[in-house]
Amino acid sequence: MSFRNILLAAAIVFTSCKQNAHLVKTETTTYPLNKPGFTEVDSSILNSYSSYKHTIDSIMDRVIIVSEMSMQKKTPEGLLGNFTSDAALKQVENDFHAKDFSKIDFCFLNNGGLRAALPKGDITIGNIYSLMPFENEMVLLTLNGATTLKLINFIAAKGGMPVSGLTMRVHESTVTEAKIQGMPFDSTKSYVVATSDYLANGGDNLSF
Numbered sequence: 001m002s003f004r005n006i007l008l009a010a011a012i013v014f015t016s017c018k019q020n021a022h023l024v025k026t027e028t029t030t031y032p033l034n035k036p037g038f039t040e041v042d043s044s045i046l047n048s049y050s051s052y053k054h055t056i057d058s059i060m061d062r063v064i065i066v067s068e069m070s071m072q073k074k075t076p077e078g079l080l081g082n083f084t085s086d087a088a089l090k091q092v093e094n095d096f097h098a099k100d101f102s103k104i105d106f107c108f109l110n111n112g113g114l115r116a117a118l119p120k121g122d123i124t125i126g127n128i129y130s131l132m133p134f135e136n137e138m139v140l141l142t143l144n145g146a147t148t149l150k151l152i153n154f155i156a157a158k159g160g161m162p163v164s165g166l167t168m169r170v171h172e173s174t175v176t177e178a179k180i181q182g183m184p185f186d187s188t189k190s191y192v193v194a195t196s197d198y199l200a201n202g203g204d205n206l207s208f
Helices: 003-016 043-060 079-100 125-131 145-157
Strands: 063-067 106-108 121-124 138-143 166-171 174-180 191-196
Touching: 043 125, 079 106, 079 138, 079 191, 121 125, 138 145, 145 166, 145 174, 145 191
Parallel strands: 106 191
Antiparallel strands: 063 121, 138 191, 166 174
16 A cells, blocks of 8 residues: 555544544654664675676776866855856757857756765766766757846845856845856847756746
């Protein structure tokens, strides 16, 4: 029975009781996760994937770049967010700039989508999968000036998000200056924005 159905069954039982029913006894049991026998290796599970592990490890352990420092996510901005948004914008420009769009103005991501720091030294494919474990896709949106302004104000109110191509001055969660590709924000213009499909579809409270 699912947890939802258990709750429904419990609700039916409780509401069916007489109005003067009262609790007479409670009991609880604790199951510590480090109790002997709870954390023993299950050989049957190991055997089920051992034939694939060597191949997976050989892919995930491949070094793709060496970093001079560790990268952490921070607000209003951090090295990890700057790196990922810059890399995403660069890749999207390489894939779509020439054939589909005259210009991609900026990229924005969310810190919640960055699930692990990147270490100093060797960075592997496995590190990147830990950083972004979701099957999100990059998408391009054309936003009018009013919607772009809502986005800029949202980023400021949130205390900062990973961005590339967009710079802002913020005072007490209010935007005092915004530049896109080095030019002042123009509310009469439309902007082409790169982001994840999760955010484009309203995730992280981006309902607009």
